[in-house]
Amino acid sequence: MNSRSYKIITFGCQMNEHDSEVISGMLTQRGYTEAAGEDMRNTDIVIINTCSIRENADKRFFGTLGQLKKIKLANPNFTVCVCGCMMQQEHITKKLRQSYPWVDVIFGTHNIHEFPDMLEEMFQRRSTGEDWTVNQIRSSREFRVDRVYRDSDRIVEGLPAKRLFGHKSFVNIMYGCNNFCTYCIVPYTRGREKSRRPEDIIAEVKALAADGVKEVTLLGQNVNSYRGVSADSGNEWDFADLIYALNEVEGLERIRFMTSHPKDLSDKLIAAFAECDKLCNYIHLPVQAGSSSVLRRMNRKYTREQYLELVRKLREAVPGIAISTDIIVGFPGETEEDFCETLSLAEEIQYDSAFTFLYSPRRGTPAADYENQIPEDVKHERFNRLVEVMNRGSKARNAAFVGRVCRVLVDGPDKKSSGILNGRTEEFKLVDFEGPEELIGSMVDVEITASNTFSLQGRIVSEQE
Numbered sequence: 001m002n003s004r005s006y007k008i009i010t011f012g013c014q015m016n017e018h019d020s021e022v023i024s025g026m027l028t029q030r031g032y033t034e035a036a037g038e039d040m041r042n043t044d045i046v047i048i049n050t051c052s053i054r055e056n057a058d059k060r061f062f063g064t065l066g067q068l069k070k071i072k073l074a075n076p077n078f079t080v081c082v083c084g085c086m087m088q089q090e091h092i093t094k095k096l097r098q099s100y101p102w103v104d105v106i107f108g109t110h111n112i113h114e115f116p117d118m119l120e121e122m123f124q125r126r127s128t129g130e131d132w133t134v135n136q137i138r139s140s141r142e143f144r145v146d147r148v149y150r151d152s153d154r155i156v157e158g159l160p161a162k163r164l165f166g167h168k169s170f171v172n173i174m175y176g177c178n179n180f181c182t183y184c185i186v187p188y189t190r191g192r193e194k195s196r197r198p199e200d201i202i203a204e205v206k207a208l209a210a211d212g213v214k215e216v217t218l219l220g221q222n223v224n225s226y227r228g229v230s231a232d233s234g235n236e237w238d239f240a241d242l243i244y245a246l247n248e249v250e251g252l253e254r255i256r257f258m259t260s261h262p263k264d265l266s267d268k269l270i271a272a273f274a275e276c277d278k279l280c281n282y283i284h285l286p287v288q289a290g291s292s293s294v295l296r297r298m299n300r301k302y303t304r305e306q307y308l309e310l311v312r313k314l315r316e317a318v319p320g321i322a323i324s325t326d327i328i329v330g331f332p333g334e335t336e337e338d339f340c341e342t343l344s345l346a347e348e349i350q351y352d353s354a355f356t357f358l359y360s361p362r363r364g365t366p367a368a369d370y371e372n373q374i375p376e377d378v379k380h381e382r383f384n385r386l387v388e389v390m391n392r393g394s395k396a397r398n399a400a401f402v403g404r405v406c407r408v409l410v411d412g413p414d415k416k417s418s419g420i421l422n423g424r425t426e427e428f429k430l431v432d433f434e435g436p437e438e439l440i441g442s443m444v445d446v447e448i449t450a451s452n453t454f455s456l457q458g459r460i461v462s463e464q465e
């Protein structure tokens with residue numbers, strides 16, 4: 001029996017969170033145990049799952065590695081593994097090879113299923129003394145990063161996942177991205193789009209529901225371009241077909257998904273919102289910018305007007321639908337007029353919530369080489385103005401919930417106040433309310449009594465399983 005403990009540090013998006021759940025599931029299956037507590041010195045193996053989407057992700061990664069090196073120096077058996085999107089970038093693995101010889105296992109996003117074997121091969125080499133010494137540190141490195149994406153590459157099915165929650169789960173429906181937005185590194189790190197077979201997804205969701213999962217979040221960089229080929233009929237399913245099928249899964253109460261690209265959001269999917277009772281009234285629909293000229297240079301393939309029309313259609317077909325978005329501030333060449341168009345779009349739409357980002361040049365992407373990069377102080381000034389508008393919108397949208405009774409899936413105890421629970425409405429609104437911990441994982445009806453910018457407060461009016 002394996003007695004080693006591990007800890008995973010995850011940076012980045014839900015995709016990465018889910019990859020970490022899979023890594024955790026595979027290690028648990030091999031007998032490793034998840035370390036308790038925050039102190040990394042008490043753990044045998046640390047795995048850092050990296051993200052490359054923005055600059056501060058790189059900085060945090062190398063900062064964390066610096067801390068781990070100290071532990072490694074004091075304890076040569078301490079094991080450091082790194083994976084995730086950053087490993088798909090050649091300049092990063094080159095830097096790791098040259099300057100971080102003490103990192104034990106390096107694996108890419110296409111090699112996750114190989115990780116437990118790599119780890120064991122590394123331990124084997126370490127135990128037989130076949131390792132080598134670099135800068136006074138013993139190294140038995142295992143390195144596997146596939147960077148060639150072939151259409152024929154199979155999606156590895158059936159990997160276990162150790163879920164963060166008993167009552168809700170992520171489910172990958174596709175991998176990769178074909179869109180090549182000019183600022184984005186993802187198509188280079190995650191490769192081309194590949195959709196899972198509908199039968200595999202449905203079987204996974206059924207198994208999750210049978211295991212008590214009430215809510216699934218379907219994951220993909222652009223779920224609207226899902227094209228899964230049925231193993232039974234050979235027919236191609238689109239994303240709406242998949243939603244209709246999952247809506248029939250017994251025991252499942254809620255379906256969410258992330259992320260949607262506006263250019264591929266079909267009328268069929270909008271109809272599914274209206275027709276499928278399990279599909280939550282919430283959509284994350286990244287706009288990125290409010291100016292059509294910036295959108296064109298971002299290669300987003302829609303205009304401001306087309307996006308506004310999409311929102312109009314969604315709100316008409318699904319009254320009360322909550323909409324959140326991503327916006328990048330300070331894209332190269334963004335003028336004050338362009339930025340004001342982003343502000344006015346945000347004012348007009350009144351998003352329920354938004355993720356706002358400072359543009360960060362990513363090596364290898366077209367926009368990193370564009371002229372007219374925006375000075376940092378201008379980016380920050382615009383960012384602050386945007387956040388203010390966004391927060392006003394969220395506050396107004398949240399205020400409209402006061403007095404309503406909402407069904408809430410209870411996620412857990414509040415981290416700060418004891419006796420307080422929190423959960424989410426179907427619109428993905430965070431709600432705090434008093435209640436016993438036995439309610440975690442169940443659906444309760446909560447009357448909303450107060451609101452602020454980022455959350456709602458309420459009181460339970462009924463409990464139901």
Ligand code: 5AD
Pocket residue numbers: 053054183184185286288326327328357358359360361362
């Ligand atoms: N700079 C800033 N934000 C970015 N995003 C993606 N690439 C960059 C970048 N280079 C943002 C986009 C995307 C979200 C996941 O991250 O808004 O929707």
Ligand code: SF4
Pocket residue numbers: 177178179180181184185186187221222261
């Ligand atoms: Fe990046 Fe654009 Fe693909 Fe989203 S759709 S992952 S922003 S390239």
